[in-house]
Amino acid sequence: MKTFVAFIRKEFWHVLRDTRSLVILLGLPVVMMILFGFALSSEVKNSNVAILDYSNDDASRLLIDRIDQSQYFSVKERLKTEAEIERVFRRGEARLVVIFPQNFQEDLSHTNQVQVRFIGDASDPNTSNIVINYASSIFRDYQNELNEQKKLPYTIETETRMLYNPQLKSSYNFVPGVMTLILMLLGAMMTSVSIVKEKETGTMEILLVSPMRPLLVVLSKAVPYLFLCFIDVVIILLLAIFLLDMPIRGSLPLLLAESLLFILTTLSLGLLVSAVVDSQQTAMFLSLVGFLMPALVFSGFMFPIENMPLPLQIVSNIVPTKWYYSIVRAIMVKGLGFSYVAKQTLILAVMTVVYLTVAIRKFKIRLA
């Protein structure tokens, strides 16, 4: 036990004296949260719109005003001819062009039917979809206002409620995502590098010629990173609550406990890598390509897993990030209790035990 404590103390010295790594360990979550929170927003705001208004009557002007006033759009340019549309898109001056036909108001009030054209820039399909949806809703609202005066024979009104995230804030999506990625990256990479470093600098050679048991070496390596990763979780949660106004709906102790479990999973994965690999560079590369990439692709954070082809959906099941991501979303966003995340928890626990067992088994008690 005394040896174990001495080992852990030594590991803390390594971590705390390596200022560069420490800055990465504690700075990365802050940077990621701020980036995702303020810079990399998937909400589309203030898109530039160009207007081609052939009628120029009260109704069209009212609608143009409404478009301009909405937080999603700002009307940048009035076009004269259709020939100009091409130019506007080519120069990237507008994401959307709205074309009002001639006699817009007249046709609307007399024939009860009129067509408005939206032309979007689909070189970025997601954004143009969102932009056109926003614009359509402005016209729909206007139409509903007109309809209130007369009773139409058949109308279906759709009432939409977005549960759990009524304002469709992107932070509800990325905070769990950032937590997952950070823990995966730091937990797996830092631990794998730390053991391999002992091999590379030759200190492992002395450690091996001692009565130290592999289990002790491996476990003591994980302890400081367990602490640091846990601090990262706390940092992320604090930033989410106080900077991004994102509430934690479920139980905080449960969330922390699940995070601790996931940290253990990533640490054991890191230990597994370090037991097999011999150079710090390989360890780093393996962590980045082998863990971060799948973590990004298969967590469901960036790409919905349900949309993937079946083989990939099956593959996603062996990626631990998928399970943790769904746990965090369930607890943080939906406010669900343990019974709803029991399955994911069990899967993570089994993964941890498997990784750790293999890591200790694979730990070389000799040099070659």
Add this chain to the structure above:
Amino acid sequence: MSTVRVENIKKTYEKGQVLALDDVSFEVKSGELFGLIGPDGAGKTSLFRILTTLLVPDAGRAEVAGLDVVKDLWKIRQIVGYMPGKFSLYQDLSIEENLNFFATVFNTTVAQNYHLIEEIYVQIEPFKHRLAGKLSGGMKQKLALCCALIHEPKVLFLDEPTTGVDPVSRKEFWDMLDRLKARGITIVVSTPYMDEASRCDRIALIQKGKILELDTLDQIITRHAQNLYAVDADNRYNLMNDLRKNTEIVSAFAFGEEQHVTLPPHFQDKYLSEFLKEKGHTGIKVRKIAPTIEDTFIKLMLENQ
């Protein structure tokens, strides 16, 4: 009684492509200071790693303190002290922290075995808060020795401990080994420096994975007595070429500024001076010398080629 016993050890790397040790056998007696002398790549480090249980030999067996290096792995790891060729302590830990750490690893404390390291440690103690990575070569060596000694090992394996250390520190280091030997610790040390051979009780000359000769230094030199001469002349380049072209001469090697020339047993120095005069050399100096361990090693190397 022998503390280290090596029998027919063979070790290859790269799936048998590279032969590191070829049928090596020797014994080290208890309390002996035993030197493995040979150039880089001779197989010294492989041998050390096998004896410290870090590598498994392809064939043959080895014992340390009566324990088998393959089977009794954990027992051996408790009783040997090992100092690898490359400085292998924690560079980001201070002298004191390194020492305390290794003491704990071996389930002991610095206080308990302080008497063993005291003489060495007092020299680096003034810097005990300095990080190991910021120490000079000689100080690193002393710290590494302290760490290898802290658990009072029965056998000490030192792989090229004096490589990259200044001459004064080297001498101090060997003085320390003498004192450790006086305490009854068996020491196996390797070095590429021939001049350090004289500090060992017995030496093994090792080259390309084979032991060329094993005995006390004097015995080895006497056994391989040579008719050796130190030769110098004004034009050293031509001197070297002329000597090497002469087929009567057994061998000629540049040795500092002089050439060490071995002649067949019945030849005399007159032969050399006459030969060189004939070749038109001026300022010829020829004197008979007693061979050093280096001369002997070169002779053995040539014989084994």
